[in-house]
Amino acid sequence: MNLILLSATQQSSETTYQLNDRQVQHVENILKKQDGDSIRVGILNQGIGQGVYRRDAGSVTIHNELLSPPPVLPCTLVLALPRPNMLKRTLMNVTAMGVKEIHLIHSSKVEKSYWQSPVLQPQSLHEFLIEGLEQAKDTSLPNLHLHPRFRPFVEDTLPDLLLERTGLVAHPYQAQACPVALATPSLLAIGPEGGWNDFEVESFTQAGMTCVHLGPRILKVETAVPVLLSRLHPAL
Amino acid sequence: MNLILLSATQQSSETTYQLNDRQVQHVENILKKQDGDSIRVGILNQGIGQGVYRRDAGSVTIHNELLSPPPVLPCTLVLALPRPNMLKRTLMNVTAMGVKEIHLIHSSKVEKSYWQSPVLQPQSLHEFLIEGLEQAKDTSLPNLHLHPRFRPFVEDTLPDLLLERTGLVAHPYQAQACPVALATPSLLAIGPEGGWNDFEVESFTQAGMTCVHLGPRILKVETAVPVLLSRLHPAL
Structure with missing residues:
Protein backbone atom coordinates (compact mmCIF):
# COMPACT_ATOMS: atom_id res chain seq x y z
CA MET A 1 0.00 0.00 0.00
CA ASN A 2 1.85 3.07 -1.27
CA LEU A 3 -1.14 5.39 -0.84
CA ILE A 4 -4.02 5.57 1.69
CA LEU A 5 -6.99 5.63 -0.67
CA LEU A 6 -10.13 7.31 0.71
CA SER A 7 -13.62 7.19 -0.75
CA ALA A 8 -16.60 9.56 -0.54
CA THR A 9 -18.28 7.32 2.04
CA GLN A 10 -15.39 8.01 4.43
CA GLN A 11 -15.74 11.80 4.25
CA SER A 12 -16.90 13.39 7.52
CA SER A 13 -16.31 17.08 6.72
CA GLU A 14 -15.06 19.08 3.77
CA THR A 15 -11.42 18.12 4.38
CA THR A 16 -11.64 15.23 6.88
CA TYR A 17 -11.97 11.50 6.16
CA GLN A 18 -12.42 8.62 8.61
CA LEU A 19 -9.88 5.82 8.09
CA ASN A 20 -11.17 2.24 7.99
CA ASP A 21 -9.65 -0.49 10.18
CA ARG A 22 -7.31 -1.73 7.46
CA GLN A 23 -5.99 1.79 6.88
CA VAL A 24 -5.52 2.51 10.60
CA GLN A 25 -3.52 -0.71 10.93
CA HIS A 26 -1.33 0.25 7.97
CA VAL A 27 -0.73 3.80 9.29
CA GLU A 28 0.04 2.55 12.80
CA ASN A 29 1.95 -0.68 12.18
CA ILE A 30 3.63 -0.30 8.78
CA LEU A 31 4.09 3.47 8.43
CA LYS A 32 4.50 3.87 12.25
CA LYS A 33 2.86 7.30 12.21
CA GLN A 34 2.16 9.33 15.36
CA ASP A 35 -0.73 11.66 16.06
CA GLY A 36 -0.17 14.82 13.98
CA ASP A 37 2.14 13.21 11.43
CA SER A 38 1.64 13.81 7.73
CA ILE A 39 0.56 10.91 5.51
CA ARG A 40 0.12 10.59 1.75
CA VAL A 41 -3.51 10.06 0.78
CA GLY A 42 -5.58 9.80 -2.36
CA ILE A 43 -9.27 10.52 -2.84
CA LEU A 44 -10.92 7.91 -5.04
CA ASN A 45 -11.57 9.28 -8.54
CA GLN A 46 -10.07 12.64 -7.50
CA GLY A 47 -6.43 13.36 -6.67
CA ILE A 48 -3.47 12.84 -4.37
CA GLY A 49 -2.53 14.96 -1.38
CA GLN A 50 -1.06 15.13 2.11
CA GLY A 51 -3.13 14.88 5.27
CA VAL A 52 -2.61 15.13 9.02
CA TYR A 53 -3.23 11.92 10.92
CA ARG A 54 -5.48 12.29 14.00
CA ARG A 55 -5.04 9.14 16.04
CA ASP A 56 -7.88 9.70 18.54
CA ALA A 57 -10.40 10.38 15.80
CA GLY A 58 -8.95 7.71 13.47
CA SER A 59 -9.11 10.34 10.76
CA VAL A 60 -6.99 12.32 8.34
CA THR A 61 -7.42 16.00 7.47
CA ILE A 62 -6.22 17.06 4.05
CA HIS A 63 -4.36 20.35 4.08
CA ASN A 64 -3.33 21.09 0.52
CA GLU A 65 -4.70 21.05 -3.01
CA LEU A 66 -4.96 17.65 -4.60
CA LEU A 67 -2.55 16.74 -7.39
CA SER A 68 -3.48 14.70 -10.45
CA PRO A 69 -3.07 10.92 -10.35
CA PRO A 70 -0.50 9.26 -12.69
CA PRO A 71 -1.24 9.19 -16.42
CA VAL A 72 -3.54 6.54 -17.81
CA MET B 1 4.86 -27.57 -20.40
CA ASN B 2 5.07 -26.63 -24.10
CA LEU B 3 8.15 -28.76 -24.74
CA ILE B 4 9.37 -32.12 -23.39
CA LEU B 5 12.88 -31.16 -22.29
CA LEU B 6 15.39 -34.02 -22.23
CA SER B 7 18.84 -34.01 -20.68
CA ALA B 8 22.01 -35.99 -21.41
CA THR B 9 21.37 -38.28 -18.43
CA GLN B 10 18.19 -39.49 -20.16
CA GLN B 11 19.94 -40.52 -23.38
CA SER B 12 19.96 -44.30 -23.98
CA SER B 13 21.21 -44.39 -27.59
CA GLU B 14 22.28 -41.85 -30.19
CA THR B 15 18.72 -40.77 -30.93
CA THR B 16 16.68 -42.24 -28.05
CA TYR B 17 15.91 -40.72 -24.67
CA GLN B 18 14.07 -42.24 -21.69
CA LEU B 19 11.23 -40.04 -20.40
CA ASN B 20 11.00 -39.45 -16.65
CA ASP B 21 7.76 -40.04 -14.73
CA ARG B 22 6.66 -36.41 -14.93
CA GLN B 23 7.18 -36.38 -18.71
CA VAL B 24 5.35 -39.69 -19.24
CA GLN B 25 2.39 -38.33 -17.26
CA HIS B 26 2.35 -35.17 -19.37
CA VAL B 27 2.57 -37.09 -22.67
CA GLU B 28 -0.15 -39.55 -21.62
CA ASN B 29 -2.58 -37.38 -19.67
CA ILE B 30 -2.23 -33.87 -21.07
CA LEU B 31 -1.04 -34.44 -24.63
CA LYS B 32 -3.01 -37.75 -24.86
CA LYS B 33 -0.39 -39.29 -27.14
CA GLN B 34 -0.53 -42.89 -28.35
CA ASP B 35 2.34 -45.24 -29.06
CA GLY B 36 4.01 -44.09 -32.29
CA ASP B 37 2.73 -40.51 -32.13
CA SER B 38 5.06 -37.59 -32.74
CA ILE B 39 5.88 -35.24 -29.88
CA ARG B 40 7.85 -32.01 -29.71
CA VAL B 41 11.02 -32.37 -27.67
CA GLY B 42 14.05 -30.31 -26.77
CA ILE B 43 17.52 -31.47 -25.78
CA LEU B 44 18.90 -29.42 -22.90
CA ASN B 45 21.53 -26.95 -24.13
CA GLN B 46 21.07 -28.23 -27.69
CA GLY B 47 18.03 -27.81 -29.92
CA ILE B 48 14.40 -28.58 -30.61
CA GLY B 49 13.03 -31.46 -32.66
CA GLN B 50 10.29 -34.03 -33.17
CA GLY B 51 10.43 -37.52 -31.73
CA VAL B 52 8.38 -40.70 -31.89
CA TYR B 53 6.82 -41.73 -28.59
CA ARG B 54 7.35 -45.38 -27.64
CA ARG B 55 4.88 -46.14 -24.88
CA ASP B 56 6.23 -49.58 -23.86
CA ALA B 57 9.78 -48.31 -23.55
CA GLY B 58 8.71 -44.95 -22.04
CA SER B 59 11.05 -43.36 -24.53
CA VAL B 60 11.20 -40.97 -27.45
CA THR B 61 13.30 -41.40 -30.60
CA ILE B 62 14.28 -38.23 -32.39
CA HIS B 63 13.98 -38.46 -36.15
CA ASN B 64 15.06 -35.14 -37.57
CA GLU B 65 17.77 -32.52 -37.23
CA LEU B 66 17.48 -30.28 -34.22
CA LEU B 67 16.47 -26.65 -34.75
CA SER B 68 17.89 -23.74 -32.78
CA PRO B 69 16.12 -22.63 -29.59
CA PRO B 70 14.50 -19.14 -29.49
CA PRO B 71 16.79 -16.10 -29.44
CA VAL B 72 18.32 -14.98 -26.16
Whole structure:
Protein backbone atom coordinates (compact mmCIF):
# COMPACT_ATOMS: atom_id res chain seq x y z
CA MET A 1 0.00 0.00 0.00
CA ASN A 2 1.85 3.07 -1.27
CA LEU A 3 -1.14 5.39 -0.84
CA ILE A 4 -4.02 5.57 1.69
CA LEU A 5 -6.99 5.63 -0.67
CA LEU A 6 -10.13 7.31 0.71
CA SER A 7 -13.62 7.19 -0.75
CA ALA A 8 -16.60 9.56 -0.54
CA THR A 9 -18.28 7.32 2.04
CA GLN A 10 -15.39 8.01 4.43
CA GLN A 11 -15.74 11.80 4.25
CA SER A 12 -16.90 13.39 7.52
CA SER A 13 -16.31 17.08 6.72
CA GLU A 14 -15.06 19.08 3.77
CA THR A 15 -11.42 18.12 4.38
CA THR A 16 -11.64 15.23 6.88
CA TYR A 17 -11.97 11.50 6.16
CA GLN A 18 -12.42 8.62 8.61
CA LEU A 19 -9.88 5.82 8.09
CA ASN A 20 -11.17 2.24 7.99
CA ASP A 21 -9.65 -0.49 10.18
CA ARG A 22 -7.31 -1.73 7.46
CA GLN A 23 -5.99 1.79 6.88
CA VAL A 24 -5.52 2.51 10.60
CA GLN A 25 -3.52 -0.71 10.93
CA HIS A 26 -1.33 0.25 7.97
CA VAL A 27 -0.73 3.80 9.29
CA GLU A 28 0.04 2.55 12.80
CA ASN A 29 1.95 -0.68 12.18
CA ILE A 30 3.63 -0.30 8.78
CA LEU A 31 4.09 3.47 8.43
CA LYS A 32 4.50 3.87 12.25
CA LYS A 33 2.86 7.30 12.21
CA GLN A 34 2.16 9.33 15.36
CA ASP A 35 -0.73 11.66 16.06
CA GLY A 36 -0.17 14.82 13.98
CA ASP A 37 2.14 13.21 11.43
CA SER A 38 1.64 13.81 7.73
CA ILE A 39 0.56 10.91 5.51
CA ARG A 40 0.12 10.59 1.75
CA VAL A 41 -3.51 10.06 0.78
CA GLY A 42 -5.58 9.80 -2.36
CA ILE A 43 -9.27 10.52 -2.84
CA LEU A 44 -10.92 7.91 -5.04
CA ASN A 45 -11.57 9.28 -8.54
CA GLN A 46 -10.07 12.64 -7.50
CA GLY A 47 -6.43 13.36 -6.67
CA ILE A 48 -3.47 12.84 -4.37
CA GLY A 49 -2.53 14.96 -1.38
CA GLN A 50 -1.06 15.13 2.11
CA GLY A 51 -3.13 14.88 5.27
CA VAL A 52 -2.61 15.13 9.02
CA TYR A 53 -3.23 11.92 10.92
CA ARG A 54 -5.48 12.29 14.00
CA ARG A 55 -5.04 9.14 16.04
CA ASP A 56 -7.88 9.70 18.54
CA ALA A 57 -10.40 10.38 15.80
CA GLY A 58 -8.95 7.71 13.47
CA SER A 59 -9.11 10.34 10.76
CA VAL A 60 -6.99 12.32 8.34
CA THR A 61 -7.42 16.00 7.47
CA ILE A 62 -6.22 17.06 4.05
CA HIS A 63 -4.36 20.35 4.08
CA ASN A 64 -3.33 21.09 0.52
CA GLU A 65 -4.70 21.05 -3.01
CA LEU A 66 -4.96 17.65 -4.60
CA LEU A 67 -2.55 16.74 -7.39
CA SER A 68 -3.48 14.70 -10.45
CA PRO A 69 -3.07 10.92 -10.35
CA PRO A 70 -0.50 9.26 -12.69
CA PRO A 71 -1.24 9.19 -16.42
CA VAL A 72 -3.54 6.54 -17.81
CA LEU A 73 -2.29 3.63 -19.94
CA PRO A 74 -4.25 4.11 -23.20
CA CYS A 75 -5.18 0.45 -23.61
CA THR A 76 -8.59 -1.19 -23.36
CA LEU A 77 -7.84 -4.70 -22.17
CA VAL A 78 -10.03 -7.63 -23.21
CA LEU A 79 -9.01 -10.65 -21.19
CA ALA A 80 -10.36 -14.19 -21.22
CA LEU A 81 -11.49 -14.75 -17.63
CA PRO A 82 -8.43 -16.05 -15.72
CA ARG A 83 -8.78 -18.98 -13.34
CA PRO A 84 -10.06 -17.75 -9.95
CA ASN A 85 -6.71 -18.10 -8.14
CA MET A 86 -5.05 -15.87 -10.76
CA LEU A 87 -7.80 -13.26 -10.99
CA LYS A 88 -6.77 -11.12 -8.02
CA ARG A 89 -3.15 -10.83 -9.09
CA THR A 90 -4.12 -10.14 -12.69
CA LEU A 91 -6.58 -7.37 -11.85
CA MET A 92 -4.20 -5.81 -9.32
CA ASN A 93 -1.32 -5.79 -11.77
CA VAL A 94 -3.20 -4.34 -14.75
CA THR A 95 -4.76 -1.73 -12.46
CA ALA A 96 -1.32 -0.86 -11.09
CA MET A 97 -0.06 -0.46 -14.67
CA GLY A 98 -2.78 2.15 -15.33
CA VAL A 99 -5.32 0.27 -17.47
CA LYS A 100 -8.73 1.95 -17.05
CA GLU A 101 -11.00 -0.23 -19.20
CA ILE A 102 -11.00 -3.96 -18.47
CA HIS A 103 -13.35 -6.46 -20.10
CA LEU A 104 -13.32 -10.03 -18.76
CA ILE A 105 -14.90 -12.30 -21.37
CA HIS A 106 -15.75 -15.93 -21.89
CA SER A 107 -13.75 -18.09 -24.28
CA SER A 108 -14.07 -21.75 -25.20
CA LYS A 109 -11.02 -22.64 -23.08
CA VAL A 110 -12.35 -20.86 -19.98
CA GLU A 111 -14.08 -23.35 -17.68
CA LYS A 112 -17.72 -22.36 -17.23
CA SER A 113 -17.38 -22.89 -13.45
CA TYR A 114 -14.97 -19.94 -13.23
CA TRP A 115 -17.96 -17.62 -13.75
CA GLN A 116 -19.55 -18.93 -10.54
CA SER A 117 -16.47 -18.23 -8.40
CA PRO A 118 -17.01 -16.05 -5.30
CA VAL A 119 -14.02 -13.91 -6.39
CA LEU A 120 -16.34 -12.49 -9.07
CA GLN A 121 -18.63 -10.89 -6.45
CA PRO A 122 -18.69 -7.11 -7.01
CA GLN A 123 -17.23 -6.37 -3.56
CA SER A 124 -14.34 -8.75 -4.14
CA LEU A 125 -13.56 -7.35 -7.60
CA HIS A 126 -13.71 -3.81 -6.19
CA GLU A 127 -11.13 -4.72 -3.53
CA PHE A 128 -8.71 -6.10 -6.14
CA LEU A 129 -8.92 -2.86 -8.13
CA ILE A 130 -8.44 -0.76 -4.98
CA GLU A 131 -5.31 -2.75 -4.08
CA GLY A 132 -3.92 -2.12 -7.55
CA LEU A 133 -4.51 1.62 -7.17
CA GLU A 134 -2.92 1.65 -3.69
CA GLN A 135 0.12 -0.16 -5.12
CA ALA A 136 0.62 2.35 -7.94
CA LYS A 137 -0.34 5.55 -6.06
CA ASP A 138 -3.29 6.01 -8.39
CA THR A 139 -6.81 7.22 -7.52
CA SER A 140 -8.75 6.63 -10.73
CA LEU A 141 -10.84 3.45 -10.46
CA PRO A 142 -10.83 1.30 -13.63
CA ASN A 143 -14.12 0.33 -15.27
CA LEU A 144 -14.46 -3.44 -15.10
CA HIS A 145 -17.01 -5.22 -17.30
CA LEU A 146 -17.95 -8.93 -17.20
CA HIS A 147 -19.10 -10.69 -20.37
CA PRO A 148 -19.98 -14.32 -19.59
CA ARG A 149 -20.94 -14.92 -23.25
CA PHE A 150 -18.44 -14.48 -26.07
CA ARG A 151 -20.70 -13.85 -29.04
CA PRO A 152 -22.83 -10.98 -27.64
CA PHE A 153 -19.60 -9.28 -26.54
CA VAL A 154 -18.07 -9.51 -30.01
CA GLU A 155 -21.25 -8.55 -31.87
CA ASP A 156 -22.73 -5.86 -29.63
CA THR A 157 -19.88 -4.37 -27.57
CA LEU A 158 -16.61 -4.81 -29.45
CA PRO A 159 -17.39 -2.59 -32.49
CA ASP A 160 -17.87 0.49 -30.29
CA LEU A 161 -14.76 -0.30 -28.26
CA LEU A 162 -12.69 -0.41 -31.45
CA LEU A 163 -13.58 3.14 -32.55
CA GLU A 164 -10.31 5.11 -32.84
CA ARG A 165 -8.30 2.28 -31.29
CA THR A 166 -5.80 -0.14 -32.83
CA GLY A 167 -7.27 -3.57 -32.20
CA LEU A 168 -4.79 -6.37 -31.52
CA VAL A 169 -5.31 -10.04 -30.64
CA ALA A 170 -2.46 -11.88 -28.92
CA HIS A 171 -2.31 -15.08 -30.93
CA PRO A 172 0.84 -17.00 -31.87
CA TYR A 173 -0.29 -18.27 -35.30
CA GLN A 174 -0.84 -16.46 -38.63
CA ALA A 175 0.26 -13.36 -36.81
CA GLN A 176 2.68 -10.49 -37.25
CA ALA A 177 5.20 -9.39 -34.63
CA CYS A 178 3.54 -7.24 -31.98
CA PRO A 179 4.25 -3.56 -32.73
CA VAL A 180 6.41 -1.46 -30.40
CA ALA A 181 5.30 1.94 -29.08
CA LEU A 182 1.94 2.49 -30.79
CA ALA A 183 1.07 6.10 -31.60
CA THR A 184 -2.64 5.41 -30.99
CA PRO A 185 -4.71 4.01 -28.12
CA SER A 186 -5.11 0.24 -28.33
CA LEU A 187 -7.58 -2.51 -27.67
CA LEU A 188 -5.70 -5.68 -26.77
CA ALA A 189 -7.34 -9.10 -26.47
CA ILE A 190 -5.41 -11.75 -24.52
CA GLY A 191 -6.64 -15.33 -24.47
CA PRO A 192 -6.70 -18.04 -21.82
CA GLU A 193 -3.86 -20.54 -21.29
CA GLY A 194 -4.21 -22.59 -24.49
CA GLY A 195 -5.21 -19.57 -26.55
CA TRP A 196 -8.28 -18.43 -28.48
CA ASN A 197 -10.00 -20.98 -30.73
CA ASP A 198 -10.41 -20.51 -34.50
CA PHE A 199 -13.94 -19.10 -34.27
CA GLU A 200 -12.82 -16.56 -31.67
CA VAL A 201 -9.82 -15.44 -33.70
CA GLU A 202 -12.00 -15.09 -36.78
CA SER A 203 -14.56 -13.05 -34.84
CA PHE A 204 -11.85 -10.66 -33.70
CA THR A 205 -10.26 -10.29 -37.12
CA GLN A 206 -13.64 -9.78 -38.81
CA ALA A 207 -14.21 -6.95 -36.35
CA GLY A 208 -11.03 -5.36 -37.73
CA MET A 209 -8.43 -6.58 -35.26
CA THR A 210 -4.93 -7.85 -36.14
CA CYS A 211 -3.27 -10.98 -34.76
CA VAL A 212 0.10 -10.32 -33.13
CA HIS A 213 2.70 -12.59 -31.58
CA LEU A 214 5.66 -12.12 -29.25
CA GLY A 215 8.06 -14.40 -31.08
CA PRO A 216 8.69 -18.11 -30.58
CA ARG A 217 8.40 -18.05 -26.78
CA ILE A 218 5.09 -18.97 -25.17
CA LEU A 219 4.60 -16.91 -21.99
CA LYS A 220 2.13 -17.41 -19.18
CA VAL A 221 -0.72 -14.90 -19.17
CA GLU A 222 0.69 -13.29 -16.00
CA THR A 223 3.94 -12.51 -17.88
CA ALA A 224 2.44 -11.85 -21.31
CA VAL A 225 0.13 -9.10 -20.02
CA PRO A 226 2.85 -6.78 -18.63
CA VAL A 227 5.17 -7.61 -21.56
CA LEU A 228 2.52 -6.69 -24.14
CA LEU A 229 1.32 -3.55 -22.35
CA SER A 230 4.89 -2.33 -21.90
CA ARG A 231 5.70 -3.04 -25.54
CA LEU A 232 2.62 -1.27 -26.94
CA HIS A 233 2.82 1.72 -24.61
CA PRO A 234 6.37 1.90 -23.24
CA ALA A 235 6.00 5.38 -21.77
CA LEU A 236 3.66 3.96 -19.12
CA MET B 1 4.86 -27.57 -20.40
CA ASN B 2 5.07 -26.63 -24.10
CA LEU B 3 8.15 -28.76 -24.74
CA ILE B 4 9.37 -32.12 -23.39
CA LEU B 5 12.88 -31.16 -22.29
CA LEU B 6 15.39 -34.02 -22.23
CA SER B 7 18.84 -34.01 -20.68
CA ALA B 8 22.01 -35.99 -21.41
CA THR B 9 21.37 -38.28 -18.43
CA GLN B 10 18.19 -39.49 -20.16
CA GLN B 11 19.94 -40.52 -23.38
CA SER B 12 19.96 -44.30 -23.98
CA SER B 13 21.21 -44.39 -27.59
CA GLU B 14 22.28 -41.85 -30.19
CA THR B 15 18.72 -40.77 -30.93
CA THR B 16 16.68 -42.24 -28.05
CA TYR B 17 15.91 -40.72 -24.67
CA GLN B 18 14.07 -42.24 -21.69
CA LEU B 19 11.23 -40.04 -20.40
CA ASN B 20 11.00 -39.45 -16.65
CA ASP B 21 7.76 -40.04 -14.73
CA ARG B 22 6.66 -36.41 -14.93
CA GLN B 23 7.18 -36.38 -18.71
CA VAL B 24 5.35 -39.69 -19.24
CA GLN B 25 2.39 -38.33 -17.26
CA HIS B 26 2.35 -35.17 -19.37
CA VAL B 27 2.57 -37.09 -22.67
CA GLU B 28 -0.15 -39.55 -21.62
CA ASN B 29 -2.58 -37.38 -19.67
CA ILE B 30 -2.23 -33.87 -21.07
CA LEU B 31 -1.04 -34.44 -24.63
CA LYS B 32 -3.01 -37.75 -24.86
CA LYS B 33 -0.39 -39.29 -27.14
CA GLN B 34 -0.53 -42.89 -28.35
CA ASP B 35 2.34 -45.24 -29.06
CA GLY B 36 4.01 -44.09 -32.29
CA ASP B 37 2.73 -40.51 -32.13
CA SER B 38 5.06 -37.59 -32.74
CA ILE B 39 5.88 -35.24 -29.88
CA ARG B 40 7.85 -32.01 -29.71
CA VAL B 41 11.02 -32.37 -27.67
CA GLY B 42 14.05 -30.31 -26.77
CA ILE B 43 17.52 -31.47 -25.78
CA LEU B 44 18.90 -29.42 -22.90
CA ASN B 45 21.53 -26.95 -24.13
CA GLN B 46 21.07 -28.23 -27.69
CA GLY B 47 18.03 -27.81 -29.92
CA ILE B 48 14.40 -28.58 -30.61
CA GLY B 49 13.03 -31.46 -32.66
CA GLN B 50 10.29 -34.03 -33.17
CA GLY B 51 10.43 -37.52 -31.73
CA VAL B 52 8.38 -40.70 -31.89
CA TYR B 53 6.82 -41.73 -28.59
CA ARG B 54 7.35 -45.38 -27.64
CA ARG B 55 4.88 -46.14 -24.88
CA ASP B 56 6.23 -49.58 -23.86
CA ALA B 57 9.78 -48.31 -23.55
CA GLY B 58 8.71 -44.95 -22.04
CA SER B 59 11.05 -43.36 -24.53
CA VAL B 60 11.20 -40.97 -27.45
CA THR B 61 13.30 -41.40 -30.60
CA ILE B 62 14.28 -38.23 -32.39
CA HIS B 63 13.98 -38.46 -36.15
CA ASN B 64 15.06 -35.14 -37.57
CA GLU B 65 17.77 -32.52 -37.23
CA LEU B 66 17.48 -30.28 -34.22
CA LEU B 67 16.47 -26.65 -34.75
CA SER B 68 17.89 -23.74 -32.78
CA PRO B 69 16.12 -22.63 -29.59
CA PRO B 70 14.50 -19.14 -29.49
CA PRO B 71 16.79 -16.10 -29.44
CA VAL B 72 18.32 -14.98 -26.16
CA LEU B 73 17.18 -11.82 -24.34
CA PRO B 74 20.44 -9.80 -24.15
CA CYS B 75 20.02 -8.76 -20.53
CA THR B 76 22.05 -9.80 -17.50
CA LEU B 77 19.60 -9.58 -14.63
CA VAL B 78 20.75 -8.65 -11.12
CA LEU B 79 17.89 -9.22 -8.73
CA ALA B 80 17.68 -8.70 -4.99
CA LEU B 81 16.75 -12.14 -3.65
CA PRO B 82 12.92 -12.34 -3.74
CA ARG B 83 11.03 -13.75 -0.78
CA PRO B 84 10.96 -17.56 -1.00
CA ASN B 85 7.30 -17.82 -2.05
CA MET B 86 8.00 -15.50 -5.00
CA LEU B 87 11.30 -17.06 -6.08
CA LYS B 88 9.89 -19.90 -8.18
CA ARG B 89 7.55 -17.68 -10.17
CA THR B 90 10.24 -15.05 -10.66
CA LEU B 91 12.88 -17.49 -11.92
CA MET B 92 10.37 -19.29 -14.17
CA ASN B 93 9.18 -16.05 -15.72
CA VAL B 94 12.59 -14.52 -16.41
CA THR B 95 13.78 -17.85 -17.81
CA ALA B 96 10.69 -18.03 -20.03
CA MET B 97 11.47 -14.51 -21.26
CA GLY B 98 14.92 -15.67 -22.39
CA VAL B 99 17.26 -14.18 -19.76
CA LYS B 100 20.45 -16.30 -19.66
CA GLU B 101 22.46 -14.65 -16.88
CA ILE B 102 20.74 -14.25 -13.51
CA HIS B 103 22.46 -12.97 -10.37
CA LEU B 104 20.50 -13.14 -7.10
CA ILE B 105 22.14 -10.79 -4.61
CA HIS B 106 21.71 -9.63 -1.05
CA SER B 107 20.38 -6.17 -0.25
CA SER B 108 19.70 -4.45 3.06
CA LYS B 109 15.94 -4.95 2.63
CA VAL B 110 16.26 -8.68 1.93
CA GLU B 111 15.67 -10.66 5.13
CA LYS B 112 18.79 -12.70 5.96
CA SER B 113 16.59 -15.77 6.61
CA TYR B 114 15.64 -15.91 2.91
CA TRP B 115 19.14 -17.19 2.16
CA GLN B 116 18.46 -20.27 4.33
CA SER B 117 15.27 -21.20 2.51
CA PRO B 118 15.09 -24.75 1.08
CA VAL B 119 13.97 -23.28 -2.27
CA LEU B 120 17.60 -22.16 -2.70
CA GLN B 121 18.83 -25.78 -2.85
CA PRO B 122 20.53 -26.37 -6.23
CA GLN B 123 18.04 -29.08 -7.24
CA SER B 124 15.11 -26.82 -6.50
CA LEU B 125 16.58 -23.87 -8.40
CA HIS B 126 17.36 -26.16 -11.34
CA GLU B 127 13.71 -27.28 -11.48
CA PHE B 128 12.46 -23.69 -11.59
CA LEU B 129 14.73 -22.93 -14.54
CA ILE B 130 13.66 -26.11 -16.33
CA GLU B 131 10.00 -25.19 -15.91
CA GLY B 132 10.70 -21.77 -17.41
CA LEU B 133 12.39 -23.39 -20.43
CA GLU B 134 9.51 -25.87 -20.86
CA GLN B 135 7.04 -22.98 -20.77
CA ALA B 136 8.86 -20.98 -23.47
CA LYS B 137 9.97 -23.90 -25.71
CA ASP B 138 13.59 -23.06 -24.98
CA THR B 139 16.47 -25.48 -24.36
CA SER B 140 19.30 -23.22 -23.24
CA LEU B 141 19.68 -23.35 -19.45
CA PRO B 142 20.34 -19.94 -17.83
CA ASN B 143 23.37 -19.44 -15.61
CA LEU B 144 22.18 -18.66 -12.10
CA HIS B 145 24.58 -17.15 -9.56
CA LEU B 146 23.93 -16.56 -5.84
CA HIS B 147 25.67 -13.68 -4.03
CA PRO B 148 24.68 -13.70 -0.36
CA ARG B 149 26.90 -10.65 0.31
CA PHE B 150 26.33 -7.35 -1.47
CA ARG B 151 29.76 -5.74 -1.26
CA PRO B 152 31.90 -8.56 -2.72
CA PHE B 153 29.43 -8.81 -5.59
CA VAL B 154 29.69 -5.11 -6.39
CA GLU B 155 33.46 -4.92 -5.95
CA ASP B 156 34.62 -8.20 -7.47
CA THR B 157 31.94 -9.37 -9.91
CA LEU B 158 29.98 -6.37 -11.17
CA PRO B 159 32.82 -4.59 -13.05
CA ASP B 160 33.35 -7.56 -15.37
CA LEU B 161 29.62 -8.00 -15.92
CA LEU B 162 29.36 -4.37 -17.04
CA LEU B 163 31.89 -4.72 -19.86
CA GLU B 164 30.11 -3.78 -23.12
CA ARG B 165 26.72 -3.63 -21.40
CA THR B 166 24.52 -0.66 -20.54
CA GLY B 167 24.15 -0.81 -16.76
CA LEU B 168 20.79 0.30 -15.36
CA VAL B 169 19.45 0.35 -11.79
CA ALA B 170 15.68 0.40 -11.32
CA HIS B 171 15.28 3.15 -8.72
CA PRO B 172 12.46 5.68 -8.53
CA TYR B 173 14.47 8.64 -7.20
CA GLN B 174 17.10 10.87 -8.84
CA ALA B 175 16.54 8.81 -11.93
CA GLN B 176 15.84 9.30 -15.62
CA ALA B 177 13.01 7.61 -17.50
CA CYS B 178 13.95 4.05 -18.42
CA PRO B 179 15.10 3.95 -22.07
CA VAL B 180 13.05 2.11 -24.71
CA ALA B 181 14.61 -0.42 -27.11
CA LEU B 182 18.30 -0.32 -26.22
CA ALA B 183 20.73 -0.93 -29.08
CA THR B 184 23.18 -2.67 -26.73
CA PRO B 185 23.01 -5.58 -24.29
CA SER B 186 22.04 -4.49 -20.79
CA LEU B 187 22.73 -5.23 -17.17
CA LEU B 188 19.60 -4.44 -15.15
CA ALA B 189 19.53 -4.36 -11.34
CA ILE B 190 16.09 -4.62 -9.70
CA GLY B 191 15.76 -4.13 -5.96
CA PRO B 192 13.58 -5.74 -3.31
CA GLU B 193 10.11 -4.46 -2.34
CA GLY B 194 11.09 -1.20 -0.63
CA GLY B 195 13.96 -0.58 -3.03
CA TRP B 196 17.75 -0.32 -2.82
CA ASN B 197 19.23 1.74 0.03
CA ASP B 198 21.45 4.79 -0.53
CA PHE B 199 24.72 2.88 -0.17
CA GLU B 200 23.59 0.28 -2.68
CA VAL B 201 22.49 2.89 -5.23
CA GLU B 202 25.80 4.71 -4.81
CA SER B 203 27.73 1.47 -5.28
CA PHE B 204 25.90 0.80 -8.54
CA THR B 205 26.31 4.32 -9.89
CA GLN B 206 30.01 4.42 -8.94
CA ALA B 207 30.41 1.24 -10.99
CA GLY B 208 29.05 3.19 -13.96
CA MET B 209 25.37 2.31 -13.85
CA THR B 210 22.48 4.75 -14.39
CA CYS B 211 19.33 5.02 -12.25
CA VAL B 212 16.12 4.66 -14.22
CA HIS B 213 12.45 4.88 -13.26
CA LEU B 214 9.17 3.78 -14.83
CA GLY B 215 7.21 6.93 -14.06
CA PRO B 216 5.09 7.78 -11.02
CA ARG B 217 3.61 4.29 -10.62
CA ILE B 218 5.20 1.89 -8.13
CA LEU B 219 4.94 -1.67 -9.46
CA LYS B 220 5.47 -4.95 -7.65
CA VAL B 221 8.69 -6.72 -8.58
CA GLU B 222 6.70 -9.46 -10.37
CA THR B 223 5.22 -6.80 -12.69
CA ALA B 224 8.25 -4.51 -12.90
CA VAL B 225 10.56 -7.28 -14.18
CA PRO B 226 8.58 -8.15 -17.36
CA VAL B 227 7.74 -4.46 -17.92
CA LEU B 228 11.40 -3.43 -17.76
CA LEU B 229 12.72 -6.33 -19.83
CA SER B 230 10.08 -5.74 -22.52
CA ARG B 231 10.81 -2.03 -22.56
CA LEU B 232 14.60 -2.42 -22.85
CA HIS B 233 14.50 -5.25 -25.38
CA PRO B 234 11.06 -5.19 -27.05
CA ALA B 235 12.00 -7.59 -29.85
CA LEU B 236 12.14 -10.42 -27.30
